[in-house]
Structures are given as structure tokens and as C-alpha cells.
Amino acid sequence: MDGPSSKIGLFVWDQGGRLGRAIDLAFLLENLSRAKGIGHCSIVEDPLAPGGLSPVTEGLEKGEFGRVLWVGPFSLEQQEVLRQQLAKAGLNPFLQEWCDLEEQGVCDGEVDQEARQRKALVLVQMALARTRLLEPLVPVEIPASQSVLIVGAGVAGLHAAVSLARLGKRVHLVEKESGVGGKVASLHRFYPRLCDPLCGLEFALQALIGSEMVEFHTLSRVTSVDGGRGNFHVRLTKAPRYVSEDRCNGCGECSRVCPVAIPLTSEGHRSKEYLHALTVRAIHPASPMPFPSAYVIERAYCPPDCEECLKACPSSAVNLEQEPRELELSVGAIIVATGWDPYPLNRVEEFGYGAYPNVITNLDMERVLSSNNRPPRTIGFVQCVGSRDDRHLPYCSSVCCSVTLKQVLYLKQKAPDAHCYVFYQDIRSPGFQEELYQKLKETEGVTFVRGMPSTVRPHGDTGRLRLRVEDTLSGREVNIEVDLLVLAGGMIPSRESEELAGILGLPRNSLGFFESHLQCHPEESQRSGIYVAGCCREPMNVAASIESARHAAMEALPFLNGSVLIKPMYPVVDKTKCDKCKRCMEECPFGSFYFDEDGFPTPHLGRCRQCGNCVGICPLGAISLRHLTMKQMAAQIQAASASFMGKEEPTVLAFLCQNDAYWAAREAVKRGMGVPPNVLFIKVPCAGYVNNALIADALALGIDGVLIAGCEDGQCHYVKGNQLVRKRSDDLSDKLRKMMIEPDRVRFVNLEIRDSAKYAKVMRLFVQELKAMGLNPFKI
């Protein structure tokens, strides 16, 4: 750094005169003016008032200093204002540092004035040590693609596509089936308004067909993805359709001559009785919805050498020799909407699914309802089949109760004399659907039985089923005969979700659904630039799927603007130190590391979320965040080692996660909750940032106790930073034990943002215990 610009301008803002009352500011400034690298040192009036910044801008112009350290209680907003204002005066925003003495407890009136004075000095010196090592940084702009990939053209995928196409983004919609629509297209009615789902889907589809921005890739699968947000490179494989999409006009002549009929029943089910009419020809319109309008041939069912369709086609669109095609796309963001599969009910043996022809799933029931045949007279519905059950699915699929209510209602409209029995454990009808439940309870011919059938047996040769149920409300055993038994099975993530998880490297939870921060950022997956919408994230109904799809589209939008601005706080790997142990690669919660051409792990700027967990994990300390380097940290810790409380008092250095623990600590001091004055803290982006070498530094330099505060388990903003650092500090404790140092000198606590009282208590206890332990033996 050349001469004057490496000098530091130090400005103290004594807001409300609190600092001046607590410590002797003149004495502090006199001490600091002699510190290394100080170019200017003074007290300023409110720098945010009009003209208040003039001492700073003048100093910058004269070249007295080239970086600024502010001492005072600046809020995050005020810091941002100062950054912007001084940027106008030519100061890089990353050459400023803030030091708040108040939040560290310097104004605590119960502490001896001398100690306060010394603590203030140590704190400013820590900040100075960091300021000296600051570097000017500029954001990195990476060019980005303006198109988006949506995987799955079900109700979620289609609505996401509509949103994005309307905003003028190019959409690639990938679907594994021959037509769009997904599971919803096979439903008969959907609640709450009981209209035909095809109407709603058609509405979305019309919007897409009219738009030039959308490209449909049916019968396609994603085979590989690389790159990061803004620049994903995607490969697709398109299975042959055997019918030219350009030539086929959907006249249907081919279907008429096709000799093969394929039954449409659920997998592993031999029932044809109620579903017999539902077959398609081997050459049939695209399904679930006939869009694209071209027909498709299921070649697996074709008899050998049959060429009937080829001969019949008037526009010679049939091509039986079509080959699979590969396709490459470049997209800025990916929305995954791979949906759900029904839980395979043949695994639930007790209700006779698969054994008796008139036991069907609720999805089959949709088909029964949509056929023109008269529905059977007595129908039983069993809720929670395989759901909320340790042997099958531990969770509630949240929609099946409403689905059954809807089916019962529709059934009663169609055949008012039909009798329905609903066997349930609990009816879960959230929100307004309770109304539907209450209405059905009043309806004649609908009986709700609280209890699951214990046996399901055929009743003689009548073809009916005899159920034995214990009604747990009356405590009586009842025998009921039904013509048809409908099992309400749960939702599991679709097979494609599993496949795609491998390709995209998307983490899934223990139930197989894609992981996301289910609360604040439900659509954000754990990979930057990839969003999850609909039932592949958690079971939800159609309305919620549409909502989540629209939300995912909004979230993806920032990466579709032609360029992505990356904050310059990303990690860099020191190649002279790195020995390619790949721990950073293993532990990065967002999978952002890749090998560069020399085989060194390198963070992908587009994928990185700048949490610093790689910094913490590196056994050699070879990784640094650019605005929070290991060197800056080490210098800060070194400055902290000066004892300020007197010889006999222990010093505690705390590393606080800036998302939660920092705010808890700040509040604890502000409200005077009795945080001991022995504590100094340093903000880190995530508890996982804290490298063992930093803790070792602190202990070796004579700091008596080190405390790391991270989030509660499962609340870490960066997935698992808190767990990673805890594991590492356990390793360190073992080592300390061997070295005859009390391992309790390093401890880890979980703090939530409101845990101020807990913070104060933990600190009081810690200081007490440290006093009992005696001074750090490393005070050499």
C-alpha cells in the first residue's frame, strides 16, 4: 500500500455524550494518536447531520488518511449511509471499520473507571489492527443467462412458467411425460371450489402457448448440470416420441387402427371392474393433457412389425425409427417442481389392496368419479393408509382428508342414495375446509367412524367386502359391508426427485423431500440459484403448489437479469498453503467448491453464500473470506490479549454468530443484564467460521476462556455451521486435556436472537468458573 492511503483516520462519535461520561475520551485519543498507522484522530459531531462529514472528506482530500475507523454506536443503516456518502468522496466502502464501545459494555457504570478505560483502549486497538489490514474490494459482476429451466410441467411448473414468461424471461419447461399437466390433470375435481382441474390448467397453458418465451421439452430428462447461479449448463435427453411434433395435427386416425389397448390402472393392481373402460391405444394423444398436440407411441407395447399407424397417418408424421436426442441449455436459474408419487399401497397389506378387485386408491377413485357409469351403492373410505404410521410414512400428507371429503361430496351429488362410510383417526380439515366437513357430517347417508378397519374380507360370493371396525368413540365393534373400499394413501416424493437430487446435488431430508429453509425461505433449496416448488418440497394441495411456484419464480428472478452481482466477501484459497485435502469440499453446506485446472479446490462464486464455513474447516487456515481474512482475525485476537481487567481477572473472548448471538449479546449489554466486563466479542458471519487455529491463537496468547456462540440446532442460517464448529471444538478440548489445560476453557453455546438473559447467565458462569480454574497457563 502506498504511503498516505494506508494511514487511518479515526473518528469518535460520542452520541448523547454517554461515552464521554463513562471514560476519559481525551486520554483515549491521546493514547491512540500515538498508535501505529494513525493519520488523524479526533472527535466528530453527528456525522450523519448535514455537513457532519466534512472533517472526514477534508482529511481524505488532503491525503491525511486512506481508511476510516469509526468509534461509536453506529447502527447497520447508519453504517450503510456512511459507506455510500464516503464512496462519493472516493473512499472504497470496504476500507471502513466500525467499533462500538457501548455494545461491548464500556459504559457499564458498575465497573471501575480504570478498567473501563483500559477495555476501551483494547477494543479500539483490536479494531485498529483489523483496519490496518483492510483491503479495497469491488463487487464482482458475472454475466448471466436470461433464461430459466423448470423441471416438471405439473401444476407448479406451469404456473412458475406463466409468471416468468409474463416477466419476459425465456422459459425451458422440461417434462418426462408426453404431455403437460402432471398429477393434477388426472384428478376429477379439486377443492375448495370443486371445479375441473383441467379448466385451471388450460388457463395457464393458454397463457404459455400464446407466449414466444416458452419452450416445451416433453419426454425429456435432465442428465447433467454444472455451473452456478446465473450460469447453469444443463444437458437434456429427449426420448423418442415416434411422431413428428411438427407434422402431427392430432386427427386421431392412427389411434383408430392401432391394435393394442393398454389398461390404465395403478401399478400392481389387478382390478378392472370399476376401471375397465379406462384403456388407451399404444398410439395415443399426449397425456396427462393432450398438449403438445402431437400423438405419442408407447413402443414397448407395439406388436413386432406392426406398422398400422404408419400406414394410416394422413400427414405422414409417424416415424418408427426415431432416436433419443441430446440437448444443451444455458440457464440462469433452475426451478425444480418434480412433484409427488402416491405411496405404493401394496406395502400396506391389512386393507386388501391388490388382493381384492374392489379395493382402490383415492387416485383411482378420481377416475371412477369421472366415468359416466353409476357409482357403487355403498362405499368405504379409509383415511391415513400408510400415513402417520411408523411402519410406513411418519408424516401427514395434509391433503388426503380434504380429498376424501371432496370425493364424498361429489359422490353424494352424483348419486344421492349412495352411502359412504369414512374410517378415520382424525379428520384434518385445515382452514375453510372445516366447513365442508361440518356440512358432510350433517348429510344423510354419510357416516364418519372413528377407527380403522381391523379386517377386510370378501363377503361370500356377493363381491362385497365385509369390514370389521372398532368405533373408538362408542367403544363398540361394528361390521359394515361395502361395495367399494377407497384407500386414502399418502404422498411421497416422485422418483424423478430422487434422480434429480443426484444430478443437481440437492440435499433431501430424511423423508426424501428436498431440503429448504421451510420457514423464511421455503422455496430456496440448499444450492444457490436452484428453487424448489410444489410437492417435491413437502406435501401440499393444489392452491399451495401454485403459490409456491409463483414464489419460486419471484425468487429466481434476480438471477435472470443478464448479470449477477457478487458481494466481494467470497472466500479465496491460498494456493501456497493449500494441500488439496478437500475438507472444504466435503463440508461446504452449499456444495460450492470445485477443482480448478491445477487441482486446487476453488469456490464457485455463483454458488457460494459467503458463510465462511470453509474458513473454519480448513486444517491449514489456507482459506479466507476476502473481507474477513484469517490475518485480520489473528491480528484482532493478538490485540485482544492485553489484559485490561487487572492481573487476577480472567479475560474471555467470544466469537458471536452475527445472525443471532450477536444481537442477543448486544441486547444483554444494552439492557444491563449483568454481562461481566471481562468479555470481549468478535462478530463472525457464522459460528462455523471459527477456525481451531484462531482458538489456539487466543489461548496461546493468554486469553483465559474462549466462547463460541452459534444458533440452535436446525436454525443455523447456513444449515450446519454450528454443528461443524462444535465437532471441531470437541476435538480441540481433547487436545487441551492432554496438554494439561482445562478443556472447559473453550466452550460452545447455542443462542437464539432473544436469548439475551441466557447469554448474560452463561457469561457470568463462565467467568466464575474461569476464576476458579485460575489463570491461563499459557500466559508465558
Next chain:
Amino acid sequence: MPPKVDREKCDGCKAQQEPLCEQVCPGDLMTLGEDGKAYCRMPRDCWDCMSCTKACPVGAIETRIPYQLGYHVAKLIPLMGTNTITWTCIDINGKVERFRYVNRGRLD
């Protein structure tokens, strides 16, 4: 005396091709066993340079002091800081001494 590997702690550096102790050993003595844990394959050739002990990211390696220098209670344990090594030296009578050294190499 060869380095002793704590088999519970050693994670074989996540089963990568070369664990850190193997990379750093000047005699190329450390290697991964079939169980994925590091071990010293030729104990007699070890110079007690302690490189592996310093390098191990999970603190699983301990260098045993040669008996000419100290009996089994004696220990020499490094604690690696960003730019310092702090040694704890425990002799056979349990007397503890500590030393701190600043690395002389490049700082960053």
C-alpha cells in the same frame, strides 16, 4: 517411536486418496489402513519430526517420546495457531512447561 493414532478420532481425512499425515510425512511412512484409519507402516524409520502430529486436523495423532528422552508419561504436544506454535512439554514427573514460537516463514 512411531506416532500413535487415535483410531476413534481419525477419520482418514474423509477417505480422500492421501490423508494430510501421509502428504506431510517426510519419510512417506504414514498411510491409510484397510479400515480407512491412518497408521505408520514402518515404525522404526520414524524420526519423530512431529509433522503429522501438527498436521492432523482432528488432533488424532500423538508422538510418543523416545525412551532415551523420557519415559511413557512424558509428552510433547503442539498447538497450532495461525502463525504460532505453542508447545506443552510434560516430563516424567508430570512437570509442565510451555513455549511459544512465532513461525519464521512467510506470514500469509
